[in-house]
Amino acid sequence: MISRKGEARVRRGHPWIFRSDIEHAERADPGAVVRVVGPRGQPLGFALYSSLSEIRLRMIAHGETLPGDWLQQRLDAAVAWREVVAPGVEACRLVHAEGDGLPGLVVDRYGEHLVIQTLSQAMERLKERLVAALVERLAPRGILERNDPRVRQLEGLEARVGLLHGQVPERLDIEEGGLRFEVDLWRGQKTGQFLDQRENHAVAAGYARGRVLDAFAYDGGFALAAARRADEVLAVDTSEECVARIEANAARNGLTNVRARSANAFDVLRDLEARGERVDTVILDPPAFAKSRDAVEKAVRGYKEINLRALKLLSPGGVLVSCSCSYHVHEADLEDILHAAACDAGVSVAVVEKRRQARDHPVVLGVPETYYLKCFVLRRLS
Numbered sequence: 001m002i003s004r005k006g007e008a009r010v011r012r013g014h015p016w017i018f019r020s021d022i023e024h025a026e027r028a029d030p031g032a033v034v035r036v037v038g039p040r041g042q043p044l045g046f047a048l049y050s051s052l053s054e055i056r057l058r059m060i061a062h063g064e065t066l067p068g069d070w071l072q073q074r075l076d077a078a079v080a081w082r083e084v085v086a087p088g089v090e091a092c093r094l095v096h097a098e099g100d101g102l103p104g105l106v107v108d109r110y111g112e113h114l115v116i117q118t119l120s121q122a123m124e125r126l127k128e129r130l131v132a133a134l135v136e137r138l139a140p141r142g143i144l145e146r147n148d149p150r151v152r153q154l155e156g157l158e159a160r161v162g163l164l165h166g167q168v169p170e171r172l173d174i175e176e177g178g179l180r181f182e183v184d185l186w187r188g189q190k191t192g193q194f195l196d197q198r199e200n201h202a203v204a205a206g207y208a209r210g211r212v213l214d215a216f217a218y219d220g221g222f223a224l225a226a227a228r229r230a231d232e233v234l235a236v237d238t239s240e241e242c243v244a245r246i247e248a249n250a251a252r253n254g255l256t257n258v259r260a261r262s263a264n265a266f267d268v269l270r271d272l273e274a275r276g277e278r279v280d281t282v283i284l285d286p287p288a289f290a291k292s293r294d295a296v297e298k299a300v301r302g303y304k305e306i307n308l309r310a311l312k313l314l315s316p317g318g319v320l321v322s323c324s325c326s327y328h329v330h331e332a333d334l335e336d337i338l339h340a341a342a343c344d345a346g347v348s349v350a351v352v353e354k355r356r357q358a359r360d361h362p363v364v365l366g367v368p369e370t371y372y373l374k375c376f377v378l379r380r381l382s
């Protein structure tokens, strides 16, 4: 039985019920599917139970009955939707947790291979059923679990990376936007690639010209897409491994105008500015500076600094693609930061586009947590 406050949140479409919203509970196994009732005993629906997380319940259905094949149905619906928003795309997200009515579950497709993350007790418990359903629906060559995100700790689940089905090679060759990338599903960041930026890579490339700087480049998703239109591209990442991969990816695609450098983007931006250099297109896609609400203030200073420097470097008429994947820094916050950076840089900028994560990472109205990646395209006017 949940509180009035919990009930109100559920009725507004939010799937999470916190520990403090539970007024009375019968014994349930960790990760069980449980029935949820409101403060007057009225049935609200069904939820996945977690015995440890502050998020005790994650709603999966409203009403009085839950079909026995709910999991299969949701998976089918999620996969079918990708045929609409990502047709023919080799690497995309098939299941985006709450965004697909499957809280705690991520499924990414890389060609004939799948990577899954079961991030709650319930999804961990359903893992075998999930694998069977995915094998039946998609017949993948292999399914890998990349269960190494830290959030699993909140559920009392250990970190684990391993095969769940078939085979998954050490390296895959994956196409994105007509380019080929080498992807490491076992050890790469996230599940191998930043699939959430796929659509933004293509959009940013459309604006790229002249000299391009991709300051947090990973495997060169933005850099390589931009290189096909620009004169020269400098891709920067602190990780030597990323730099080696960018170089290999550029060579694989016959791109000779990409340079990759292992360096701190803050330093590179400062040096270029100090040398009075000009860049025509800048892409900023840093890691989440604010991983928690407490870190927002420091994160804001970080975003402000890189954007200020980028705007100073930009030639008039140039384009800045500025991203933030910190959930706690909301779109309006980022817009304020960009405005403040433009004022300090003494430049006037126009907002060309406000974008977000690719459409295979659905954003649910009333569930702000599903909207985490912001991407502004700005044009320096003067």
Ligand code: SAH
Binding pocket: 193, 194, 197, 215, 216, 217, 218, 219, 220, 221, 222, 236, 237, 238, 239, 242, 263, 264, 265, 266, 285, 286, 287
């Ligand atoms: N733009 C990429 C994803 C970037 S993820 C894409 O679209 O695929 C962020 C990257 O920034 C990571 O590869 C990380 O290694 C790198 N990074 C983190 N801190 C950095 C810093 N201070 N300077 C440069 N790169 C950094």
